[in-house]
Amino acid sequence: MKNAPTHPPTHPPxxxxRQAAASIGWPERIALLLNPDPAARRRLRRLGIFAGVLAVLWMVGTDPRRxxxxxxxxxxxxxxxxxxESTMNAxxxxxxxxxxxxxxxxxxxxLELQADAGEPTAMFIxxxxxxxxxxxxxFITLGRNLMASQVKAKGLDLVRKAAAAGNPDALLFAARHDGA
Structure with missing residues (x-):
């Protein structure tokens, strides 16, 4: 068995x-120092600006969930x-x-009270x-003994009542679903 070659603890290069790095006067309080060549620095700056513009456009986009x-x-x-609140109290x-x-x-x-009182938008919601x-x-209080089909039937009954009361969303839903 040959002995594996041993390297000195610190390789000369x-x-x-390390000695060259120690001799450089680094700026204080800089966590990361990038010193790429000027062409690379321009590319990095352009990439950063592009990424920033994309981030702003994403945050400000037209989707209401942004x-x-x-x-x-x-x-x-x-x-x-x-x-x-004052209008509701009135x-x-x-x-x-x-x-x-x-x-x-x-x-x-x-919401349940409003729907039970016949408010069309509350019924549609x-x-x-x-x-x-x-x-x-x-989201709402349901009886524990209701089956899924009964819950759905109650919802469809509410949309019929909301459509009959003139809620435009309920009317559109009823028209699209053959009278619900």
Missing amino acids: TLAR PVQTWAQSVENRETRSAM GNPVAGTWLATHFRPDYPGL MRRILVDCAHPGR
Whole structure:
């Protein structure tokens, strides 16, 4: 068995690099120092600007679920909330439905009350929860003895009532689904 060649603990080129690095006056408080050649620096700058523009376009895009739109909508909802609360207290059921959909944790059970009172938008929203949602019990209170078919039937009954009351979304749904 031959003895494996042994290398000195510090290879001479590595030692020379370490000594050269130690002799350079590095700027203080710089975590990472990149010193590419000027052509590479220009390419990196252009790539950074391009990535930044793409990030801004993604955040500001037209999709209402984008971060900027979501934030702007939440600010608008908070500013509108007190006016809607006073309108609801004055007897406007549509304001109650708006509050129940935008501030659900603060108004538990209000959407169901509005739908039971015959508010068309509340009935249509309840239909969406009962028919389209995989777990409607997360959003509204359901009887434990209801089967899935009964929950769906209740949702379809609500959309019929909402369409009869003139809700445009419910009318469109009923028209597309042959009278629901």
